[in-house]
Amino acid sequence: MAGEIRNTLMRIGGLKVAGSTSSAAVREDDAPTAAKKLGVANILTGNVRQTPSTIRVTAELIDGRTGLAKWSQNYDRTPGDVIKVQTDIAENVARALAVALGASAIRALAAGETANVAAQQLAFQARELSYQFTESDFHRSLQLIDKAIAIDPNYARAYALKSFFASNLAGFGTTPADGAKYLREAVQHARKALSIAPNLPIARSALAYAYQLSLRLREAMHEHRIAFSLASGDPDVIRNYGWTRSTVLGETKEGLRLVDEARALDPLNSASHSAHADVLFDARRYADVVSYSLQVRRESPELFKLKHLLGHALLMLGRTREAALAFGGNIVGEALLAARSGERDLAFAKLAQMRSRDGDMASFQYGRILAELGDKDAAFDALDRAWDIRDRGLAGLKTDPYLDPLRIDPRYAALLRKMNFPA
Numbered sequence: 001m002a003g004e005i006r007n008t009l010m011r012i013g014g015l016k017v018a019g020s021t022s023s024a025a026v027r028e029d030d031a032p033t034a035a036k037k038l039g040v041a042n043i044l045t046g047n048v049r050q051t052p053s054t055i056r057v058t059a060e061l062i063d064g065r066t067g068l069a070k071w072s073q074n075y076d077r078t079p080g081d082v083i084k085v086q087t088d089i090a091e092n093v094a095r096a097l098a099v100a101l102g103a104s105a106i107r108a109l110a111a112g113e114t115a116n117v118a119a120q121q122l123a124f125q126a127r128e129l130s131y132q133f134t135e136s137d138f139h140r141s142l143q144l145i146d147k148a149i150a151i152d153p154n155y156a157r158a159y160a161l162k163s164f165f166a167s168n169l170a171g172f173g174t175t176p177a178d179g180a181k182y183l184r185e186a187v188q189h190a191r192k193a194l195s196i197a198p199n200l201p202i203a204r205s206a207l208a209y210a211y212q213l214s215l216r217l218r219e220a221m222h223e224h225r226i227a228f229s230l231a232s233g234d235p236d237v238i239r240n241y242g243w244t245r246s247t248v249l250g251e252t253k254e255g256l257r258l259v260d261e262a263r264a265l266d267p268l269n270s271a272s273h274s275a276h277a278d279v280l281f282d283a284r285r286y287a288d289v290v291s292y293s294l295q296v297r298r299e300s301p302e303l304f305k306l307k308h309l310l311g312h313a314l315l316m317l318g319r320t321r322e323a324a325l326a327f328g329g330n331i332v333g334e335a336l337l338a339a340r341s342g343e344r345d346l347a348f349a350k351l352a353q354m355r356s357r358d359g360d361m362a363s364f365q366y367g368r369i370l371a372e373l374g375d376k377d378a379a380f381d382a383l384d385r386a387w388d389i390r391d392r393g394l395a396g397l398k399t400d401p402y403l404d405p406l407r408i409d410p411r412y413a414a415l416l417r418k419m420n421f422p423a
Contacts, residue, residue: 016040016233019266026268035064039264042070112156112197114148122148123158130165135172141165156200159193163206167213176360176389186210201230205237208244213392217248218422228258235266243275249422250398252283270303277306281313282399289313308333315340316401331357332365336402339372347373360385364393368402380411387419394419 018038026034031043046059060072114120126144129137142165148158166186173179190207193200204227211220221244228241242258245251256279263272273296280289293310296303311326311333320341327333335350351369354362363386370379383406386394397403397416406412 016265019235019262019269019272021271022266022268030067031062031064032067037268039267040064112160112193112200112203114152114155114158116152116155119148119151119155119158122151123155123161126165127161130161130168133168135169138165138169138172142169154196156193156197156203159189159196160200160203160206163187163189163193163203163210167206167210170213171392174361179361180214180390183210183214187214199230201227201234201237204230205240209240212244212248212395215387215390215392215394215419217395218420220244221248221422233265235262235269235272238262238265239271239275243278246279246282247396247399250282252279252399255279256283268300268303270305273300273303274305274309277309281309284316284401286313286316290317312336332362332369335365335369336372339369344373360389361391363389364391368400371403371405374405376406376409376411379406380409380415383415387415397421 018040022038026037029037031045034043035041041064043062043064044059045062046057048057058072058074061070062068063070114123122144126141126148129144130141142162145158145162145165148155149162152158163186166182166189170179170182170186173182187207187210190203190210193203193206197203204223208220208223208227211217211223224241224244227237230237239259239262242255242260242262244255245258246255249255256276259272259275259279263276266272273292277289277292277296280286280292290310290313293304293306293313296306307326307328308330311323311328311330314320314323314326315333315337320337323333323337327337331350331354335347335354338344338347338350347369351366354365363382367379367382367386370376370382373379383394383397385391397419398421403412
């Protein structure tokens, strides 16, 4: 229920709502402590008690500075009325915070959602499971979300989540055809969500993500912009848009502003910190990447998911021993380290290991390594093959520093044109 209320509040213009991961991390804290950690002014809390015939929901809006209640209410409902309670709570919170809601805004709160509690629970289970980012968990998430859709075929959010799961499964494909199949399905699921709820931000973001991984970059940016315009305070949508503007377009200043806006909304989510460091790397601020990564590791080790990025930043600074430790056996990092350190035989050996393991599926990575080795012809051959199989790594063609040796070559500009890369 907490997750669904959060989704509803995020769609109210004028409200900024902390993200789900950060909110869950402060669940056991008192209101002033939670507010301080999240950087918010108010905390919505409550509890649910259930008997076979009745659900009692107690909701309370607390001032994060004083700890005093601004609004509270009890709801006694039958189990089938839980969805209505969630929307009612969101409306009351908005009023308590003096956010005006017109009739059209109230109707919009439920657009794309479900009136079925079982479907809603399945969708949230699927979403949480997908955060493990393993192939098996994505498959299990798909099974759960299919059950939700079977219960409510008009549940737009479920189709949007299914699109994200399919997009992520594309990265586990062992052949180009496998990946392409999942991405086609991801586009279809996102479009289905939008056919039900055209203004659902998560659905627009899902379509943008599927287009981006398919290297349909102009279409991806178009959908990202629409999602951002609809998102109000959704940190996931804001973060995705900012990261894409930086990595794809090279707009690092605006990208950093956006990912930091998302980080402020969701400060206890590791993705917020990863996005901040990623954009710093795009901006060639390698020393800042290192200092920020070490700060996160020192102060919030549970949020530290930056090991390989830290290695790349250290490598760019010439701190090769530290980079080797950070890479920790990552073969791509080791190959790039060998190439930049002048150990050509080792770099080619690592490259051969990658080709044996991954075949054409790592063509973009081969291009990066060969560029660092100074073999421009082989590097462009690898990048051309990456385009043939629509290797998602090419989305970073404009900003990847390992490709700097290729940028003055006419073939680089020709590849950008062939990809119809957005300006």
